[in-house]
Amino acid sequence: MARRNKLLKFSELLTFPNVYENYEVTNALLVASQDDQVEMANKWKKEHFKNDNPITLELACGRGEYSLALAERYPERNFIGVDAKGARIWKGAQIATAKGLDNVAFLRTRIEFCHLFFGKNEIDEIWITFPDPFLKKGKYNRRLTSPNYLECYRKFLKKDGLVHLKTDSDVMYNHTNTVIEKFKLKTNLDTYDVYGDNPMVHPDLDVKTYYENANISNADSIKYLQFTL
Numbered sequence: 513m514a515r516r517n518k519l520l521k522f523s524e525l526l527t528f529p530n531v532y533e534n535y536e537v538t539n540a541l542l543v544a545s546q547d548d549q550v551e552m553a554n555k556w557k558k559e560h561f562k563n564d565n566p567i568t569l570e571l572a573c574g575r576g577e578y579s580l581a582l583a584e585r586y587p588e589r590n591f592i593g594v595d596a597k598g599a600r601i602w603k604g605a606q607i608a609t610a611k612g613l614d615n616v617a618f619l620r621t622r623i624e625f626c627h628l629f630f631g632k633n634e635i636d637e638i639w640i641t642f643p644d645p646f647l648k649k650g651k652y653n654r655r656l657t658s659p660n661y662l663e664c665y666r667k668f669l670k671k672d673g674l675v676h677l678k679t680d681s682d683v684m685y686n687h688t689n690t691v692i693e694k695f696k697l698k699t700n701l702d703t704y705d706v707y708g709d710n711p712m713v714h715p716d717l718d719v720k721t722y723y724e725n726a727n728i729s730n731a732d733s734i735k736y737l738q739f740t741l
């Protein structure tokens with residue numbers, strides 16, 4: 513994307529009423545539309561969604577295809593897409609606004625800081641959609657299902673809250689299974705070939721993300737794990 517176009521999107525991002533950003537991770541303040549500084553931990557339902565419905569996070573949401581699709585399917589639930597990339601979130605926020613999807617919001621931050629922005633038990637479910645597998649040696653701690661990340665999710669995910677991982681990466685799938693086994697977590701669903709199963713093991717696996725559609729990695733199959741912490 514041209515740099516000018518990207519800068520334009522960054523400046524527009526906070527004109528959306530459904531976008532929050534964090535610039536300064538030493539405190540829990542988020543910048544919201546109109547440049548207001550707000551503390552949102554434990555307040556998302558009351559202050560943003562204005563309802564008491566459960567909240568699902570989509571981590572590494574990119575353009576937020578899962579948040580948008582599930583928000584349409586489940587109007588009685590709330591969804592928050594989280595990603596570090598502003599231009600991608602811009603796209604999701606624009607679609608949510610155009611479609612009048614009041615049950616979707618976006619948070620631009622690094623996922624490792626999420627415990628600052630969500631309170632204990634505030635989140636009901638997590639989807640992790642096509643996270644980067646970080647293949648280089650010594651980088652496995654950056655995988656979004658590494659123990660350090662799971663420890664972070666534990667701070668705001670309800671007890672027995674589901675974690676869904678959808679990935680095209682064998683490395684990410686195997687790594688996650690190893691972590692699940694090592695820390696004696698509970699797997700509810702596990703498939704190595706989402707579209708090879710008939711019927712699919714979960715009804716929402718038919719949603720295709722931008723990355724999945726582009727088939728950048730040329731993967732043979734899409735994998736899915738559902739587990740609790």
Ligand SMILES: C[S@@+](CC[C@H](N)C(=O)[O-])C[C@H]1O[C@@H](n2cnc3c(N)ncnc32)[C@H](O)[C@@H]1O
Nearest residue numbers: 572573574595596597622623641642721722723
């Ligand atoms: C391969 S893309 C997938 C995006 C989207 N889920 C899709 O399937 O089209 C991975 C995304 O994870 C985001 N990401 C990776 N590590 C992150 C982190 N620690 N904090 C925030 N975002 C992160 C990247 O910015 C990128 O948008």
